[in-house]
Amino acid sequence: MYDILVAGEINVDLILTGERVRPDFGHERLVRDATLALGSSSVIFACGAARLGLRVAFRGVAGADALGDFMLAGMAEKGVDVSHVERVRGRKTGITVSLSEPGDRAMLTYPGTIADLAAEGVPDSLLAQARHLHVSSAFLQEGLLPGLAGLLRRAKAQGCSTSLDTGWDPAERWNGYLHEALEQVDVFLPNEEEAPRIAAAATPEEALEVLARRTPVVALKLGSRGAIAAAGSERAACGPFRVTPVDTTGAGDSFDSGFIYGYLKRWSLDHALRLACACGALSTRAAGGTGSQATLAEALALVDGAG
Numbered sequence: 001m002y003d004i005l006v007a008g009e010i011n012v013d014l015i016l017t018g019e020r021v022r023p024d025f026g027h028e029r030l031v032r033d034a035t036l037a038l039g040s041s042s043v044i045f046a047c048g049a050a051r052l053g054l055r056v057a058f059r060g061v062a063g064a065d066a067l068g069d070f071m072l073a074g075m076a077e078k079g080v081d082v083s084h085v086e087r088v089r090g091r092k093t094g095i096t097v098s099l100s101e102p103g104d105r106a107m108l109t110y111p112g113t114i115a116d117l118a119a120e121g122v123p124d125s126l127l128a129q130a131r132h133l134h135v136s137s138a139f140l141q142e143g144l145l146p147g148l149a150g151l152l153r154r155a156k157a158q159g160c161s162t163s164l165d166t167g168w169d170p171a172e173r174w175n176g177y178l179h180e181a182l183e184q185v186d187v188f189l190p191n192e193e194e195a196p197r198i199a200a201a202a203t204p205e206e207a208l209e210v211l212a213r214r215t216p217v218v219a220l221k222l223g224s225r226g227a228i229a230a231a232g233s234e235r236a237a238c239g240p241f242r243v244t245p246v247d248t249t250g251a252g253d254s255f256d257s258g259f260i261y262g263y264l265k266r267w268s269l270d271h272a273l274r275l276a277c278a279c280g281a282l283s284t285r286a287a288g289g290t291g292s293q294a295t296l297a298e299a300l301a302l303v304d305g306a307g
Contacts, residue, residue: 016098152185
């Protein structure tokens, strides 16, 4: 029934945009724009995959509140099946305040229901309906993380391929349950800050080599420098595509959706990586992670136009 099942967190993004949006305590500062948008890495990934034409279902937890209503309505409008999302009375849907300046951003997050999804809350009957399971923000999903390896193992037993993007570890432990989970991951999608810490390597390039010995496919995001990838002995690299960025929120998650699209379509490593880079670049054209996500035609046009 589904190409992808996302087991993830749900929270709203409030994005404050300007040339300088860093607060100065004790003083009021004006910003250029404010956008209330669909947030969370998992949701942005899900919407990006649906935008590319994949059938996507979401399993997560949201509060029975106005922010939860906003998130589920927006996700459904983007083509994501939200019928498997649990609503909990008395719990608040999380919110992230994103301070977005040209080329950089900072975030403050109230977790809300982010930690409420447990691994056992993703049933085998739902996994059996999907070709692929994706997990984002594993370190933030504290209820899911202890059982993540078991969830991925169950997914593979049901015939799913699996992918993981851990996101940043707020506790900066970079270990614990993660290393066991990586043994069950088919595609690992870290960025240039996360990968060296996870792999205990000095550089992203060294980290790619370490991680490629543990995971069948690794696509490592390098921000403004593009991306690199490995699959067994095969290597690929993609430079940045030229776009005028408005907001980089969620660009890595849109990258992930493009790469998984190529992976599920059995494209070559290089082709999948180039699509991923195009999806990440095009997602920065508007404020919010889902405001300008690319269609497949738009992304391929960028790839083809860059040669």
